[in-house]
Amino acid sequence: xxxxxxxxxxxxxxxxxxxxxxxxxxxxxxxxxxxxxxxxxxxxxxxxxxxxxxxxxxxxxxxxxxxxxxxxxxxxxxxxxxxxxxxxxxxxxxxxxxxxxxxxxxxxxxxxxxxxxxxxxxxxxxxxxxxxxxxxxxxxxxxxxxxxxxxxxxxxxxxxxxxxxxxxxxxxxxxxxxxxxxxxxxxxxxxxxxxxxxxxxxxxxxxxxxxxxxx
Amino acid sequence: xxxxxxxxxxxxxxxxxxxxxxxxxxxxxxxxxxxxxxxxxxxxxxxxxxxxxxxxxxxxxxxxxxxxxxxxxxxxxxxxxxxxxxxxxxxxxxxxxxxxxxxxxxxxxxxxxxxxxxxxxxxxxxxxxxxxxxxxxxxxxxxxxxxxxxxxxxxxxxxxxxxxxxxxxxxxxxxxxxxxxxxxxxxxxxxxxxxxxxxxxxxxxxxxxxxxxxx
Numbered sequence: 001x002x003x004x005x006x007x008x009x010x011x012x013x014x015x016x017x018x019x020x021x022x023x024x025x026x027x028x029x030x031x032x033x034x035x036x037x038x039x040x041x042x043x044x045x046x047x048x049x050x051x052x053x054x055x056x057x058x059x060x061x062x063x064x065x066x067x068x069x070x071x072x073x074x075x076x077x078x079x080x081x082x083x084x085x086x087x088x089x090x091x092x093x094x095x096x097x098x099x100x101x102x103x104x105x106x107x108x109x110x111x112x113x114x115x116x117x118x119x120x121x122x123x124x125x126x127x128x129x130x131x132x133x134x135x136x137x138x139x140x141x142x143x144x145x146x147x148x149x150x151x152x153x154x155x156x157x158x159x160x161x162x163x164x165x166x167x168x169x170x171x172x173x174x175x176x177x178x179x180x181x182x183x184x185x186x187x188x189x190x191x192x193x194x195x196x197x198x199x200x201x202x203x204x205x206x207x208x209x210x211x212x213x214x215x
Numbered sequence: 216x217x218x219x220x221x222x223x224x225x226x227x228x229x230x231x232x233x234x235x236x237x238x239x240x241x242x243x244x245x246x247x248x249x250x251x252x253x254x255x256x257x258x259x260x261x262x263x264x265x266x267x268x269x270x271x272x273x274x275x276x277x278x279x280x281x282x283x284x285x286x287x288x289x290x291x292x293x294x295x296x297x298x299x300x301x302x303x304x305x306x307x308x309x310x311x312x313x314x315x316x317x318x319x320x321x322x323x324x325x326x327x328x329x330x331x332x333x334x335x336x337x338x339x340x341x342x343x344x345x346x347x348x349x350x351x352x353x354x355x356x357x358x359x360x361x362x363x364x365x366x367x368x369x370x371x372x373x374x375x376x377x378x379x380x381x382x383x384x385x386x387x388x389x390x391x392x393x394x395x396x397x398x399x400x401x402x403x404x405x406x407x408x409x410x411x412x413x414x415x416x417x418x419x420x421x422x423x424x425x426x427x428x429x430x
Contacts, residue, residue: 056322056359067310071317078310095282095293102286105321107271114329114348121347129344132336133329144271 004029004036005063007053009043011212019172022060023205024072025079027164030197032083038208073105076161086161093157100155100162108145109169111137112178119176137173142182149184153191167192219244219251220278222268224258226427234387237275238420239287240294242379245412247298253423288320291376301376308372315370315377323360324384326352327393334391352388357397360385364399368406382407
């Protein structure tokens with residue numbers, strides 16, 4: 001019997017489908033070949049038990065035996081420590097995987113999230129805030145990621161949890177044509193999302209929410 | 216001889232002093248009682264060697280023997296794995312410290328950074344972007360952190376690297392009066408920053424940049 005349980009929403013509206021963060025955990029679990037099952041919590045009515053597992057009322061969270069973990073970075077770090085398929089085995093490689101795991105979230109997504117929130121809410125164009133966050137993403141982040149990715153296939157030598165997070169973060173930038181000027185970033189996302197484990201994770205998430213529509 | 220070297224800028228302008236992220240690493244090193252020395256790179260002219268250690272041209276980074284680590288979260292995780300003073304010893308406590316370490320960065324700072332960038336750049340007031348990011352910080356983050364911190368002294372039972380990051384993130388919110396409506400968050404920051412290790416780290420950072428002015 002599996003002891004890994006991934007909890008996500010029972011349903012979400014159309015726009016975020018394919019991008020709900022449970023995909024990061026699904027992807028890692030598929031790469032590692034770890035058995036798991038998916039459970040759900042209501043999207044529309046978030047109860048106190050939900051907040052015990054995820055204090056901001058979001059998803060996903062992962063339970064491994066009696067340990068419950070929220071934050072996609074923490075879940076992927078936990079899985080990386082369980083599986084050699086997700087993290088290099090030498091100390092230097094492990095350290096690189098961990099620093100890039102943080103960089104994906106706290107340097108790149110830190111810039112891409114406000115950028116995408118402005119797009120989602122229709123607040124782009126000739127405003128100071130749009131110029132501020134568009135410049136932050138392009139000049140301070142993507143320009144440098146392009147230089148990094150021009151020189152390597154994966155962030156920590158071999159494919160790792162860092163690539164799952166970085167590719168997933170950049171994938172949302174690509175959705176809004178943000179990678180047009182960055183061929184190495186674009187190719188990196190294409191390379192990562194061509195992996196069978198991503199293809200399955202993505203299809204599984206879409207099927208999960210489609211089944212909720214049909215129910 | 217110490218093998219831990221923390222690299223920061225040689226000088227920064229007045230406004231960020233006391234808030235440059237090397238303070239997170241100084242604080243952790245002081246809590247752990249680990250010997251270290253501080254080295255510098257030019258703030259005004261960032262060379263190729265700088266980008267080898269920190270691909271976005273920022274600071275700090277930490278070297279531990281032949282391993283070089285960027286990202287404050289990755290540095291604190293590394294130090295947490297070196298010292299019992301920075302991370303609980305039981306598996307559940309360690310897991311909690313790690314998830315809250317990510318939450319400080321990727322949930323709370325993810326909302327507080329765009330908020331503070333808008334304040335720094337003078338783009339507050341009656342604009343859609345300000346309402347978006349002010350609401351994101353207050354309704355989706357601080358309201359929930361207030362509930363969490365009302366019930367506990369430290370995030371993972373005992374003081375840990377998670378508290379260093381969360382308190383440092385909330386401290387910048389407090390600087391702009393963002394915690395006025397959150398007494399538990401306010402008290403948490405006061406409790407954390409009253410620790411002798413923070414007081415020393417803060418004084419050391421201020422002295423470091425003041426010495427550069429005098430030079």
